[in-house]
Amino acid sequence: MRIVVAVKYVPDIQSDRAFVDGRVERTSDDGTLNELDEHALEAALRIVEALPEDERAASEVVALTVAGEDADSALRKAFQLGVDRGVRVSDDAIAGSDYFGTARVLAAAVRALGADAPVDLVITGMAALDGLGSVVPVLLAAELDLPQLAIAGDLQVDAAARTATVTRELGHVTEVLEAPLPAVVSVTDHANDPRFPNFKLIMAARSKKVEAWSLADLDVDPATVGDAGARTRVVSAAPRPEKPEVELVVDKGEGGKALAEYLIRNELV
Amino acid sequence: MTRNVLVLLDTPASELRSPALEILTIARTLGTVEAVALEEPSAATLDQLAAHGVARVHRVDLPADLSDDARHLTPVVAEAFAAVARAAGAQVLLLTSSFPNKEVAARAAHTLGAGLVIDAAALRTADDGALVAGKRVFAGAWDTECAVSTDVAVVTVRANAVVPTPADASAVPEVVAHDVAPSASATAARVVSRTTHETDGDGRPELAEAAIVVAGGRGTDGDFTPVLDLADALGAAVGASRDAVFEGWFDTFVGQTGVTVAPRLYVGAGISGAPHHRGGMQASQVIVAVNNDPECPIFEICDFAVVGDLADVLPQAAAAIRAHKGV
Ligand SMILES: Cc1cc2nc3c(=O)[nH]c(=O)nc-3n(C[C@H](O)[C@H](O)[C@H](O)COP(=O)(O)OP(=O)(O)OC[C@H]3O[C@@H](n4cnc5c(N)ncnc54)[C@H](O)[C@@H]3O)c2cc1C
Numbered sequence: 001m002r003i004v005v006a007v008k009y010v011p012d013i014q015s016d017r018a019f020v021d022g023r024v025e026r027t028s029d030d031g032t033l034n035e036l037d038e039h040a041l042e043a044a045l046r047i048v049e050a051l052p053e054d055e056r057a058a059s060e061v062v063a064l065t066v067a068g069e070d071a072d073s074a075l076r077k078a079f080q081l082g083v084d085r086g087v088r089v090s091d092d093a094i095a096g097s098d099y100f101g102t103a104r105v106l107a108a109a110v111r112a113l114g115a116d117a118p119v120d121l122v123i124t125g126m127a128a129l130d131g132l133g134s135v136v137p138v139l140l141a142a143e144l145d146l147p148q149l150a151i152a153g154d155l156q157v158d159a160a161a162r163t164a165t166v167t168r169e170l171g172h173v174t175e176v177l178e179a180p181l182p183a184v185v186s187v188t189d190h191a192n193d194p195r196f197p198n199f200k201l202i203m204a205a206r207s208k209k210v211e212a213w214s215l216a217d218l219d220v221d222p223a224t225v226g227d228a229g230a231r232t233r234v235v236s237a238a239p240r241p242e243k244p245e246v247e248l249v250v251d252k253g254e255g256g257k258a259l260a261e262y263l264i265r266n267e268l269v
Numbered sequence: 270m271t272r273n274v275l276v277l278l279d280t281p282a283s284e285l286r287s288p289a290l291e292i293l294t295i296a297r298t299l300g301t302v303e304a305v306a307l308e309e310p311s312a313a314t315l316d317q318l319a320a321h322g323v324a325r326v327h328r329v330d331l332p333a334d335l336s337d338d339a340r341h342l343t344p345v346v347a348e349a350f351a352a353v354a355r356a357a358g359a360q361v362l363l364l365t366s367s368f369p370n371k372e373v374a375a376r377a378a379h380t381l382g383a384g385l386v387i388d389a390a391a392l393r394t395a396d397d398g399a400l401v402a403g404k405r406v407f408a409g410a411w412d413t414e415c416a417v418s419t420d421v422a423v424v425t426v427r428a429n430a431v432v433p434t435p436a437d438a439s440a441v442p443e444v445v446a447h448d449v450a451p452s453a454s455a456t457a458a459r460v461v462s463r464t465t466h467e468t469d470g471d472g473r474p475e476l477a478e479a480a481i482v483v484a485g486g487r488g489t490d491g492d493f494t495p496v497l498d499l500a501d502a503l504g505a506a507v508g509a510s511r512d513a514v515f516e517g518w519f520d521t522f523v524g525q526t527g528v529t530v531a532p533r534l535y536v537g538a539g540i541s542g543a544p545h546h547r548g549g550m551q552a553s554q555v556i557v558a559v560n561n562d563p564e565c566p567i568f569e570i571c572d573f574a575v576v577g578d579l580a581d582v583l584p585q586a587a588a589a590i591r592a593h594k595g596v
Pocket residue numbers: 006007008009024034036037040064065066067097098099100102106123124125126127128129130131132133134135136137232385386387406407415
């Protein structure tokens with residue numbers, strides 16, 4: 001079983017996130033592996049761990065990111081969780097990519113990985129905590145012309161039957177979808193509890209090297225990605241004005257009434 | 270320049286809900302509005318469309334042998350939407366911002382070579398004629414605008430972006446039928462089952478589209494009665510923090526990975542205000558919190574806050590509101 005997990009390097013949501021010249025400011029201090037992608041990594045590792053011994057030995061989990069060099073810290077985190085390989089696609093021409101540019105580069109990298117031996121499954125997170133589009137997995141499936149199983153709160157892979165089955169909760173609807181492998185799956189934070197790196201994994205991760213690829217390695221025309229290929233461009237980005245000081249009432253028996261009065265005064269009732 | 274704007278209707282067979290009426294309202298500011306329905310639109314829906322000045326509804330007829338469940342596969346919906354967009358020569362495709370609709374939007378944009386904006390809060394035409402979408406990002410901390418450079422744009426619009434308003438002049442919509450046969454790729458995933466959960470008939474508004482939301486967190490210690498009480502006094506939808514949902518105290522949570530809300534009023538009770546939670550509610554117009562910790566982070570983004578025990582504060586507030594309303 002060969003599984004590619006797409007992971008994004010994002011600004012920590014606890015940090016002061018900002019835009020510079022219409023792009024997300026990415027500093028190595030505040031950058032991190034998108035938390036939701038830990039669930040994607042966990043899903044991949046568990047699928048491989050559940051295989052019989054011989055198939056397990058022949059299996060591979062590859063973490064794949066499209067990002068600048070700073071993102072190596074995210075791939076090292078993936079190594080510490082137990083992935084076998086880490087691939088980073090970087091190229092000046094990728095900067096400013098929209099959803100489609102990102103999906104196109106990811107798809108080309110999955111194809112390149114598939115040239116060595118077939119890729120059975122691509123797993124992604126449900127959303128990147130910076131862009132929050134939740135569309136890259138679907139576009140990746142469309143680019144690769146593979147079945148799409150998105151927003152999986154549960155993922156079951158039957159390696160023998162070569163199928164993936166997911167359960168997705170969509171408000172008032174629960175869907176169970178099944179597709180033959182290979183397929184593209186995005187998993188939610190309900191899918192599993194990600195593991196923590198242990199000493200053994202941390203030591204093993206030290207010898208693993210990030211493989212850096214460029215667009216030339218992937219046969220992607222630079223004009224179709226990045227700023228050049230983008231179908232949308234940011235024309236303005238401004239921090240919102242600070243809120244005025246909060247009106248704070250300490251409850252000494254009348255707090256509920258004060259709350260009601262505030263709502264009535266502001267015509268919210 | 271007047272554009273042809275196509276709106277995907279979520280629930281044409283019953284009646285349109287507020288988010289759909291909101292996008293019809295926005296659509297009118299951009300050009301001529303037409304609608305797409307994958308089911309036969311009901312008389313109620315046609316009345317609503319008439320009031321919003323929609324003169325044409327495109328009804329998609331999928332092959333009879335396609336199962337009811339498979340009609341909801343998002344790649345199938347996307348192919349239908351894109352096919353109508355081509356036939357109608359649409360330049361802007363609008364959808365509400367649910368998770369399935371984001372999938373539909375992405376695949377339709379992929380098919381049409383269109384630019385895609387997810388979770389827009391506003392749409393306008395720039396001086397140079399470009400379509401510009403406003404988005405609030407980074408947990409509501411930044412306002413951004415992006416321009417679509419392709420001829421066709423696909424945009425999902427978040428709920429409560431505008432107040433739905435009927436058009437000045439109504440229309441009598443004609444229904445135009447289109448036969449669309451989904452490709453093999455669209456049905457590559459098979460629907461094993463699709464279960465619709467009855468809303469428990471509690472009569473409360475939908476969380477994602479409500480004008481007022483009251484949410485409870487770990488501070489409820491498992492007792493949501495005060496939260497429900499205040500919500501009902503306000504006619505509000507009820508939500509929770511993720512921790513409260515993972516504890517099994519409630520079913521839906523607000524936040525970046527849960528439901529994103531942007532109501533006129535959000536009340537958080539016993540919720541600390543973690544960044545993940547804030548990401549899903551910070552765009553609310555007025556934010557009120559009740560928390561017994563004066564240092565809790567949610568107070569930083571509040572307009573009004575009560576430091577106190579929610580079990581005391583909420584019932585008292587609910588009673589005062591009911592008294593004010595005279596019920
Ligand atoms: C605030 C903000 C708003 C944006 N709005 C738009 C917009 O409206 N239209 C538009 O076309 N572009 C937009 N972009 C650009 C877009 O974010 C990037 O193209 C981005 O790489 C993918 O989108 P996402 O972050 O929304 O990812 P999602 O679609 O939310 O990501 C889902 C999953 O896909 C995988 N993934 C996503 N990106 C990568 C990556 N670079 N490397 C590896 N795996 C990845 C991860 O597994 C992730 O969990 C926006 C960016 C930001 C920061």
